[in-house]
Amino acid sequence: MKKILIAALLTVLFTACERSSDDIVSPNTPATPGNWKVSYFWDKKDETSNFSGWTIRFNAGGKAEAINGSNTATGTWSKTSTKFIIDFGTHIILSELNDDWQIVSFSSSNIQLKDDNPLQDDQLHLSL
Numbered sequence: 001m002k003k004i005l006i007a008a009l010l011t012v013l014f015t016a017c018e019r020s021s022d023d024i025v026s027p028n029t030p031a032t033p034g035n036w037k038v039s040y041f042w043d044k045k046d047e048t049s050n051f052s053g054w055t056i057r058f059n060a061g062g063k064a065e066a067i068n069g070s071n072t073a074t075g076t077w078s079k080t081s082t083k084f085i086i087d088f089g090t091h092i093i094l095s096e097l098n099d100d101w102q103i104v105s106f107s108s109s110n111i112q113l114k115d116d117n118p119l120q121d122d123q124l125h126l127s128l
Contacts, residue, residue: 032058032106032108032111034057034128035055035056035057035067035128036055036056036057036058036111036126036127036128037051037054037055037056037126037127037128038051038054038056038097038124038125038126039110039125039126039127040123040124040125041096041097041123041124041125042121042122042123042124043096043122044121047096050093050096051093053068053069054066054067054068054093054094055067055068056126058077062076062077062078063075063076063077064076064077064086064087064088066088066091066094073088073091073094074088075087075088075089075091075094075098079103081103082102082103083100083101083102083103083116084101084103084106084111084113085099085100085101086098086099086101097124099113099115099116099122099124100116101113101114101115101116101124102114102115102116108128109127109128110125110126110127110128111124111125111126111127112124112125113125113126
């Protein structure tokens with residue numbers, strides 16, 4: 001009887017600790033379709049104007065693409081239930097967006113993110 005009780009208890013504990021499949025958005029599908037614009041970027045001061053003219057697409061396969069006229073940059077993205085991770089490598093402008101952003105709100109037309117480090121006040125807002 002003790003062995004059955006211990007086995008049942010261990011099963012409950014391991015099941016409760018497993019990550020829900022809802023926590024991870026597969027990078028095989030777009031984060032949300034469309035051409036996103038940086039509507040607000042704060043890094044110790046308002047730097048939104050640095051991203052004027054850029055549009056960003058979060059494509060399938062975890063690929064990100066940013067376009068400004070004839071300039072194109074590629075990067076990566078991924079998303080969990082609490083984080084939105086963006087990486088454009090060392091691009092002189094877009095590397096400012098590289099971070100494990102904490103999701104404040106996420107809808108089909110607006111994404112609001114803040115730095116996951118509580119000592120930083122960086123914010124990134126994207127809109128369609």
